[in-house]
Amino acid sequence: MRRQPRLRVFLKGRIVFNNGQSSIDCLVRDMSAEGARLMLSETAALPEKFDLYIPQKEKTHRATLRWRREDGVGVTFDQAEAPVREFSGDATMAVLLRRVGELEAENAALRRHIAELHGTGASAPVL
Template sequence: MLDRRREHRGRTYLGGQVAFNNRWCTIDCLVRNVSRSGAKLEFSDPVLVPGELDLIIPMKGDSHRVQVVWRRAKTLGVTFVDKDRDTVIPIDVARQIRKLKEERDMLARRVRDLSDSPI
């Protein structure tokens, strides 16, 4: 097999997660190797995911926006597309932000309803 990578990938055995659909969908994976520019992800079952997604590696406190370069039934090769690593936030923070926005919208509706009602 021809190896077309530009840089060495160190072997790893890290638990990870891919997230997509505005982080509503998550799938657990195993990060089998990683370099500065990409990684190889392994899944327990065949997966069908979009071409771009978020990769979260909790043990390293890391998250990246990634693009799928190649795919097999249970394996993906991805390249990191985030230039500024702070652009992807941890999934629990994203969920908390979504929850707070929903609360804010609910309170705004309540204030509007109370303001419109006669005293």
Template sequence: MTTPAIPLDVKADEHRHEHRQRVLKGGAIITGLQNSEISCTVRNQHESGAELRVAPDARVPDRFLLYIPVDGIAYRSEVRWRRNDRIGVKFNGTEGKPKLHYG
């Protein structure tokens, strides 16, 4: 007897310890290079991580500061996975609003 194939996204969900709440928030990926920003959309989020959507040609580093203006919080983030225009990140702490951010 063979086991039915399970889509990759379902397998990834089995390893999650927390359910991610679906959200639609604007965000800014702030890199260490002269405070440059990459616009993104936060698609789902929980206290230890999030899924982001970025432009397909965006060059997102492995570690960055994710600022979400509506929350007023900057999350120290580490990339856990990448798929096309989606990035899964783990939060490693928080900071206040970055001084040089416009929002």
């Protein structure tokens, strides 16, 4: 039984593990100071412990997996360390650099698609 009720939230999250080399996007649906319920498409790849980064709160929680279902997981936040800490360090930099690379590739693909639309005489979308 939970010591604190979880509040319903709708926050974007990122699960980071494998020393920052792996990450999975998720949606934080319920949250308290002690844990959360996360929705994600693939739960099988999650390790028992990982960092949960919540960009809107600019916080990272060290999380321990407590239960797993097909579409989500329940976690508790480790209290041995500071329960909430800033997202920083070399692992963070690796995650950020990989994400920047992904966004640059997506941007380049969109620019190519726009150029193709202009080249075929199709009208450009009005922004």
